[in-house]
Amino acid sequence: MRIALCLAALLIGGSATMAHAEPDLAFGAYQRGQYLLAFREATLRVEKNKNDAPAMTLLGELYNQGLGVPLSPEKAADWYRLAAERGDAHALASLGLMALDGRGMKKDPAQARTWLEQAAAKDEPVASYNLALMLLTTGSDAELAKAAALLRQASDAEVSDAQHALGVLYLQGRGVTRDAAQAAHYFERAARNGSSIGEVEYAILLFNGEGITKNESRAARYFRSAAAKGNAIAQNRLARMLAAGRGVPQNKVDAAAWHLLASAQGLKDPWLDDALKDMTADEKTRAEKVAAERLGAR
Numbered sequence: 334m335r336i337a338l339c340l341a342a343l344l345i346g347g348s349a350t351m352a353h354a355e356p357d358l359a360f361g362a363y364q365r366g367q368y369l370l371a372f373r374e375a376t377l378r379v380e381k382n383k384n385d386a387p388a389m390t391l392l393g394e395l396y397n398q399g400l401g402v403p404l405s406p407e408k409a410a411d412w413y414r415l416a417a418e419r420g421d422a423h424a425l426a427s428l429g430l431m432a433l434d435g436r437g438m439k440k441d442p443a444q445a446r447t448w449l450e451q452a453a454a455k456d457e458p459v460a461s462y463n464l465a466l467m468l469l470t471t472g473s474d475a476e477l478a479k480a481a482a483l484l485r486q487a488s489d490a491e492v493s494d495a496q497h498a499l500g501v502l503y504l505q506g507r508g509v510t511r512d513a514a515q516a517a518h519y520f521e522r523a524a525r526n527g528s529s530i531g532e533v534e535y536a537i538l539l540f541n542g543e544g545i546t547k548n549e550s551r552a553a554r555y556f557r558s559a560a561a562k563g564n565a566i567a568q569n570r571l572a573r574m575l576a577a578g579r580g581v582p583q584n585k586v587d588a589a590a591w592h593l594l595a596s597a598q599g600l601k602d603p604w605l606d607d608a609l610k611d612m613t614a615d616e617k618t619r620a621e622k623v624a625a626e627r628l629g630a631r
Contacts, residue, residue, distance in 0.1 A: 368401025406437030413558035477508030513544025549580030
C-alpha cells in the first residue's frame with residue numbers, strides 16, 4: 334500500500350532545515366491549521382530568498398492538498414520542482430509520488446523512481462518505503478535485497494507500513510533470510526505505531542507461537558484492537574477465539590457480533606456459522622445490537 338508524504342515529517346524537516354534565529358512563522362501557521370497565513374508567510378520567504386527550499390515545499394503542499402488555496406496539483410508540482418532543484422528531500426519524495434500517480438504531471442514511473450531514489454538517498458523515509466514497493470514488483474533478487482534495505486531505513490523512522498512490509502519479507506524469506514523472530518519484531522513495532530494489519534500479523538504469530546513465545550490471551554488483545562479499527566481478519570479471528578474459548582472466556586454473543594461485522598465486509602466463515610448455530614433468538618438479537626453499536630462507534 335502506497336503512503337503519501339507524512340505532514341509531520343514535512344514540518345519537522347522544514348523547521349530543522351531552516352534553522353532560523355527567528356520563529357518559523359510559515360510552518361508554525363501550517364501546524365496550527367492557519368493555512369492562508371502559512372501561504373502568505375511562505376510566499377514572503379520565497380520573495381526574500383529565492384533558494385528557500387522548505388518554503389517552496391510548503392507552498393507545494395498547500396496547493397497539493399488545497400489548504401488555504403485552490404487545489405492545484407500542477408502548481409504543487411511546480412513548487413516541488415523548484416524545491417527539488419535545491420535539494421529538498423520532501424519535495425523529491427512528493428514529486429516521485431505524483432509521477433507515479435500521474436497527478437499534476439504525466440504519469441512516468443521511470444522519472445518517479447529517479448526522484449524517489451534521490452529522496453531515499455537523503456534518508457527520506459516515505460520515499461524509501463515507496464521506492465521499496467516499486468522494487469518488490471521486479472522479482473529480481475538484487476532488487477528484493479535493496480527493497481529490504483530501504484524498508485529497514487523507513488522502519489527506523491517508525492513508518493508502520495514499512496515495518497509491516499519488512500516483517501512480511503522476513504516471514505517469507507524474500508530479500509532476506511527467513512526469520513520468524515525478526516518478522517515478529519517488525520510486526521510488533523508496526524502494531525505499536527497503530528498499524529491494524531501489523532497487529533493482526535503479530536497476533537497470528539503469538540497465537541501460533543511462531544518466532545515468539547505462544548500466548549493466546551495476548552494474541553486476543555491484539556486481535557481485539559485491530560478488530561475495533563474495522564479489520565475484518567481480526568474480527569474473524571477474534572470471533573473464532575470467543576466461540577471456542579481460546580485465549581479468552583467463551584462468549585458466543587460477542588463472537589457472533591464480531592462474526593457479523595467480518596461477514597458484512599465479505600469475510601464469510603462456515604466454521605463460525607456452525608459453531609454459533611445453536612444460539613437462541615435472544616442471543617442473536619443481542620449480538621446484532623452489539624455489532625450495530627460497534628459499527629456506529631467507528
